[in-house]
Amino acid sequence: MNKIFASVALASMVVASQAASALTVGFSQVGSESGWRTTFSESVKAEAERRGIDLKFSDAQQKQENQIKAIRSFIAQGVDAIVVAPVVETGWRPVLMEAARSRIPVVIVDRNVDVGNSRLYVTRIAPDFVDEGRKAAGWLMDATGGDCDIVELQGTVGSSAAIGRMEGFNEVLAEYPNAQIVRSQTAEFTRSKGKEVMESILKAEGGGKNLCALWTHNDEMALGAIQAIKEAGLQPGKDILVVSVDAVDDIFTALKAGDVNATVEMSPHLGGPAFDVIDEYLKGKRDFEKWIVMDGEVFTQQNYQAEYNKRMGAE
Incomplete structure (x- = not known):
């Protein structure tokens, strides 16, 4: 015992x-x-x-x-x-x-x-937020030949993601004299604010028919803005090109539907x-790099399918 x-x-x-x-x-x-x-x-x-x-x-x-x-x-x-x-x-x-x-x-x-x-x-x-902005702008300039009036939805003011993505995007844009951001406003990284702010911008821009593209600092704002674009009688992804950052699952559904043109992946x-x-x-251990960079791909309507299948369990 x-x-x-x-x-x-x-x-x-x-x-x-x-x-x-x-x-x-x-x-x-x-x-x-x-x-x-x-x-x-x-x-x-x-x-x-x-x-x-x-x-x-x-x-x-x-x-x-x-x-x-x-x-x-x-x-x-x-x-x-x-x-x-x-x-x-x-x-x-x-x-x-x-x-x-x-x-x-x-x-x-x-x-x-x-x-x-x-x-x-x-x-x-x-990730490198500046490089994410560069990738988004690079895709858009290639898609439009560098001739584009752009609406920007910023993330949370003062956040490094918003600061970096804006910096990188504007860095590329500076090389294209016929491309410009005509409206820029924060939508706080949320879907609801993305819709609300885009509605306001479309009204201020005469319905948005002269706009070339929407650039948003994350996918959630893009998804909200897409609803506003549709309700204004325009076709997102065609009448107004849409490029954003994150590559969340919902954005792949939007890529498949043709509502979004490109997203930069952020793991x-x-x-x-x-x-x-x-x-x-x-x-x-004490000798760490002060910044461990996480890289990501650019997914578009042309190359999204394999990643979409993987996420949706089709493979």
Whole structure:
């Protein structure tokens, strides 16, 4: 009987030891403003579960103050590491200094932070937003011969995604004197605002019949704007070309329908690379690149089919 009790006790100690060794990671997410963002969150959660990581997830609902509160809560809980997808670039230095003082490594994913000292975070795992803008503009200039009046729907003002995509797009546009952005307004990365803002722009542009193209900083705004274009009696993808960024599942349906012409892929699967970095850091590695770039393809009406089949389970 004593041997049985001893075995049970030993098994309990092993389980307790395994539980104690499991990583606890705090993840502060921007929100759930888009299909891409939701997929991003679900991907991180699934990857954490697969690795046995205790993930403390916080949805900031698009508010930086909520993210700062969440990070301070993670610090108070003594998590092993923190992952942050920041709403905007500025305003992070004080709370990241608090994490550094507590010796808690921070990994930035997706959007960037401007803290003046890159030692306050381990690395940033994200696409090149500027290059995404270049790719979108490059496709549009090729499609139109560089002669185009463009409407732009910007993302969240102050976010690195909006800043970078705008910079890259405008960089390419500067090489084409007959291409110009005639209207530019934020639609906050959401489908509902995309529709609302596009309705307003179409009215201001006399119904939109003289517009060549719509350039949006993400697919959700494009999908909302497409509805506005249709309700105005125009055909998106033909009367007004549509190019955007993210490559979410819904945009492939729109590509198939001919409503969208091109989208630049932005992978939402950032959890695996982030957890890899955290694991290596906690094992003693310190020489990380400060920016681990995630690249993406440009999907168009001409090349979307294979990816569409894969996502929709047709292969």
